[in-house]
Structures are given as structure tokens and as C-alpha cells.
Amino acid sequence: MSGLKPGDSFPDDVVFSYIPWTxxxxxxxxxxxxxxxxxxxxxxxxxxxxxxxxxxxxxxxxARHLPGYIEKLAEFKAKGVDIVAVLAYNDPFVMSAWQKANNVKNDDILFLSDPDTKFSKSIGWNMGERCARYALAIDHGKVIYAAKEPGRDVSVSGAEAVLAKL
Known part of the structure; x- marks a missing residue:
């Protein structure tokens, strides 16, 4: 598969790993x-x-990707977003430490691990063993926004770009 696009159904067998904030x-x-x-x-x-x-x-x-989502969390919630989640190939312990290092509490943003980059590979949006830089907006199981960064910058997957599409 080469990515997801608006109108696609979010796959029904996706399981990530995480450590809930307590x-x-x-x-x-x-x-x-x-x-x-x-x-x-x-x-x-x-x-x-x-x-x-x-x-x-x-x-x-x-420095450039996560901070925008932290700063704009209230704007996402105001647009009816129930969950904001960040995904990386790192194990759940590293993702949990990154959440704590960024003072994100109460699972305001879920820090999810993509074990073996399984999900990202399944949609063809990986960089070797790491996740590529991308964003998805999903509304009741339907993809409404999907964009993979064409280069190294944070543009189409950044908080501002995603907010503009909601």
C-alpha cells in the first residue's frame, strides 16, 4: 500500500504499544x-x-514537530478532535520518557510506539526501520486527511497544516 488517502477506511487491525500516564x-x-x-x-x-x-x-x-501539537492542543479539541497521538518506532519506555520530558500529562497526547514499524510499513510510510514523518486525521474510522512529508521539513504533517484541514 502506498499511504492512506482521504476517504479510505482506517485499517481495522492496528495495534500500537504504549505506557499510559499515571x-x-x-x-x-x-x-x-x-x-x-x-x-x-x-x-x-x-x-x-x-x-x-x-x-x-x-x-x-x-524542536519542530511535537511542540506545535502541544501548543495547539486546545485548538484541536475546539475542532472536535477527541484524541491527538504521536507515533514513532521507539519502544514504549522511550516514548513514555519523551512524554514526561515534554511535560505532557494525563494522556493529553498519546505517545504511541509502532513496534517493528509494523503500521508505518503496512501503509508504505516508513524510512527503513523508522516511521516516516506524516499525519493522519481520522473521523469515525474514515481518513479525512493524510499527508507524508516530501522531504525533511515539518510542513504537511505539522500542527498548523493539520488544523487547517479539519
Whole structure:
């Protein structure tokens, strides 16, 4: 498959991995327990924005991609978005630490792991073993926005670009 496009159904077998945020594991040195996150099931009746990036703690991802979503979270919620999620190939422990390092609490943004880059590879939006940089907006199981970055910049997958399409 070569990506997803508006009008496509979100696949019905997508499972990511994550560590839910809890007050008990809020400290960056605390470890939670990884759990499966059945995205297809959880997102079936919701409006979701998923943005993917090559890796947690990397320069572009940390300085230019994630911050826009943190800053604009209220604007996404005002447009009816139920869930904002970030996806990378990193394991759930790294994604959880990245969430804590960015002071994102209460799963305001889900930090999801794409084990073995399975999902990203299934849609052809990977860079070797890493996720490519892309964004999807899904409304009740239907893709309403899908864009993969043509280069290294954060443009079509950034918070501003996705907000403009909702």
C-alpha cells in the first residue's frame, strides 16, 4: 500500500504499544508497564489526529514537530478532535520518557510506539526501520486527511497544516 488517502477506511487491525500516564509513574525515572493500544477499536467512534515521526528525542522531532501539537492542543479539541497521538518506532519506555520530558500529562497526547514499524510499513510510510514523518486525521474510522512529508521539513504533517484541514 502506498499511504492512506482521504476517504479510505482506517485499517481495522492496528495495534500500537504504549505506557499510559499515571500520577504514580509521572516522574521521568519511573517506569510504567507497556500495554497494547488497539487503535482501530479505540478510534472507531472518535475524531483522531495521529502524527508520526522518525524518533523521540531527535532534533527535528523534539524542536519542530511535537511542540506545535502541544501548543495547539486546545485548538484541536475546539475542532472536535477527541484524541491527538504521536507515533514513532521507539519502544514504549522511550516514548513514555519523551512524554514526561515534554511535560505532557494525563494522556493529553498519546505517545504511541509502532513496534517493528509494523503500521508505518503496512501503509508504505516508513524510512527503513523508522516511521516516516506524516499525519493522519481520522473521523469515525474514515481518513479525512493524510499527508507524508516530501522531504525533511515539518510542513504537511505539522500542527498548523493539520488544523487547517479539519
Amino acid at each position: 500520577p504514580e509513574s509521572a516522574d521521568i525515572t519511573a517506569c510504567g508497564i507497556p500495554q497494547n493500544y488497539p487503535a482501530s477499536k479505540e478510534w472507531k467512534d472518535k475524531k483522531v489526529v495521529l502524527f508520526a515521526l522518525p524518533g523521540a528525542f531527535t532534533p527535528s522531532c523534539s
